[in-house]
Amino acid sequence: MxxxxxxxxxxxxxxxxxxxxxxxxxxxxxxxxxxxxxxxxxxxxxxxxxHTPDGDLRVERVGAVVAAVVALVVVTALIRRRGRR
Missing domain, CATH: 1.20.5 (Single alpha-helices involved in coiled-coils or other helix-helix interfaces)
Structure with missing residues (x-):
């Protein structure tokens, strides 16, 4: 070549x-x-x-997330309510 x-x-x-x-x-x-x-x-x-590495649900973390979401919804509702007055 x-x-x-x-x-x-x-x-x-x-x-x-x-x-x-x-x-x-x-x-x-x-x-x-x-x-x-x-x-x-x-x-x-x-x-x-x-979830843990074994696949089990981490209840404490899920609970914290649910609590945070509930708090966010409550704060949002309060802000909207205050704005309507």
Missing amino acids: TETARIERDIEAARARLEGTVNELAYRAQPKVIAERQAQSLKLKLNEAT
Whole structure:
């Protein structure tokens, strides 16, 4: 094989790798794919925060979250009520 043929083969291989990289980046940059990735990450974090490594529910953490949500709802209701007067 001549030196020119080897260089051309190397260039083609580099182009193929670059094309694959560009295609992967274009796929990852799609808004739908980004949203799916974020949703999956959020679900995983929520599961880790509310369950032990064995899969048991962490009642104390779930209770704290429920209490925080209830407090937020109460505060929101009070603010709305005050604004109507």
